[in-house]
Amino acid sequence: MFDGILGYIIGGAVIGVLARFFKPGADPMGWIMTILLGILGAVAGGYIAGMLGVSNRFVVWVIAIIAAIILLVIYQMVSGKKVDRPG
Structure with a gap:
């Protein structure tokens, strides 16, 4: 059971970091929100x-x-964070 939970936490961290890396613009959020976003x-x-x-x-x-x-963009729109758009 803990292997699955730990796997989701580690995988979520990796996916969250990659999502923040590939999405252009600043994403001011902490590491816990990054992991939750990735999960x-x-x-x-x-x-x-x-x-x-x-x-x-x-x-x-x-x-x-x-x-x-996509979830990161939605989070920024809901939380009122500015979404940087090119152009």
């Missing part, structure tokens, strides 16, 4: 990948990172 992205990405029938682990990670980026 939610992993859960959402895994669900979407399952619905699409994707079994390739790399593609599932890419979907999870994209889901985390």
